[in-house]
Amino acid sequence: MFAKVLVANRGEIAVRINQTLRTMGITPVAVYSEPDAGAPHVNTAEQSVALPGSTAEDTYLNIARLVQAARDSGADAIHPGYGFLSENPAFARACQDAGMSFIGPTPESMAALGDKLRSKDIAIAAGVPTVPSAPACQPGDRAAAEFAERWGFPLMVKAAAGGGGRGMRLVNRRQDLDGDMELASREAQAAFGDGRVFLERYIANPRHVEMQVLADAHGHTIHLGERECSVQRRHQKIIEETPSPALTPELRERMGDAAVALARQAGYVNAGTVEFLLDPRSGDFYFLEMNARLQVEHPVTEAVLGLDMVEWQLRIASGEPLTLRQDDIAPRGHAVECRIYAEDPYRDFVPSTGTLLSWRPSSGPGLRLDSGVVEGQQVSIYYDPMLAKLIAWASSRELSLRRMEVALSQFVALGVITNIPLLRAVMQHAQFRSGEYDTGFLEWNPAVTRPAISDETRTMARALAAWASEQQSVGMDSRFRGNDGKESVNPWQSAGQRRLP
Secondary structure: OOOEEEEOOOHHHHHHHHHHHHHOOOEEEEEEOHHHOOOHHHHOOOEEEEOOOOOOOOOOOOHHHHHHHHHHHOOOEEEOOOOOOOOOHHHHHHHHHOOOEEOOOOHHHHHHHHEHHHHHHHHHHOOOOEOOEOOOEOOOOHHHHHHHHHHOOOEEEEEOEOOOOOOOEEEOOHHHHHHHHHHHHHHHHHHHOOOOEEEEEOOOOOEEEEEEEEEOOOOOEEEEEEEEEEEEEOOEEEEEEEOOOOOOHHHHHHHHHHHHHHHHHOOOOEEEEEEEEEOOOOOOEEEEEEEOOOOOOHHHHHHHHOOOHHHHHHHHHOOOOOOOOHHHOOOOOEEEEEEEEOEEOOOOOEEOOEEOOEEEOOOOOOEEEEEOOOOOOEEOOOOOOEEEEEEEEEOOHHHHHHHHHHHHHHOEEEOOOOOHHHHHHHHHOHHHHHOOOOOOHHHHOHHHHOOOOOHHHHHHHHHHHHHHHHHOOOOOOOOOEOOOOOEOOOOOOOOOOOOOO
16 A cells, blocks of 8 residues: 555545545645645645645646655655546656556546547447447538538537536537537637537437446456436536436446446546436436546445545555455435535626635534635635535435535535525425436526525625625634644634624
């Protein structure tokens, strides 16, 4: 087993990985940008290395600096977390070339699965159903015109190298096809450095269901059940649950077998997730993509199985065989996860920045919080606005959703605007409660994305938050320990000091 692991990430996932590393007796090494000096992921590590700069490009996306940080710290392995460089084959290869283990799949399988067109070929070879698609093409190409003529509209334009909704367009009319392909190509080039796009048949109102897999280097591959991820904004997940209310035992087995077959066909090793689109009317499912990393939503799988996914990543990466068998996987109860973002869900999800004046997460039986922030911390413009993930587990779906709704109602986050009111509205919605929902849930239920309070009240709340931030801008950066080991005092927490009017 590794002695020291550098975590090439930040925020809640770095904190979460640090916890498992320390539990296993492995020294965690953090890296941090200038805005993240003294952040929780630094303070939960036993060693840290500064990365000069503020932007992601200068720090968490800088392969050379990360590898050098690992060398300087004496780490013998690197865990990429998710996002940033977690699915970058060049980073995995650079770690190997430097003599360090990359806690994830091989660069070769990562490259193959990271390309949507190549991964479709792998799925077809494994006998896994895929959505009909055209090869990579440019606006005006004959292949694009022929595909549109055969399958009609609407259809999807997708980036060949990427995900997260970037480089994706829904095309409803023939006259929009070339323009939408051009826009998608530009967005893909900016996001992934690869402007290739392709066309895909549009599956109306699908459910988004994924299968977690584990595979070792000794030929053993299993799945750990599914996660339902259909509540999304801008093609990005915000709520996940397991088990999926849409799956029968027979369908679950078929999807699990398909996920395992695809992972084996790709020669995949470590933890990965095979994502499917499910047509709830026919029961047919189609391969969407495989994420060659730990998923944001992995805690719901851990909650129902009692497993530590990061521990298994480490064990597999160190060469240990997978001792779990498919028959050992027996989910218990139901778990749901809500992603808490610093964003305004009632203003097109625009990110919110500022100082967390009050951060009082809910706690209690069956609740788990994976958080990358503390009270007094600055939420900057430089990184993804996700603050934390709240997970609720209970013996049944009804109880877990009720537990989550209560926890959200008691969650206090002041100083930035969050999506907590939206998450509560979803938990309370009759359609979501029934389990009869799909990826168009927010689109078909516009009332959920409208504030339950008046515009005047929201304006006042924003004004108070701005006033409070201005008042405490001098003399209070944080109340957590900095890299020098000294603790700075948060005057908002000191008895007898300032109060909001």
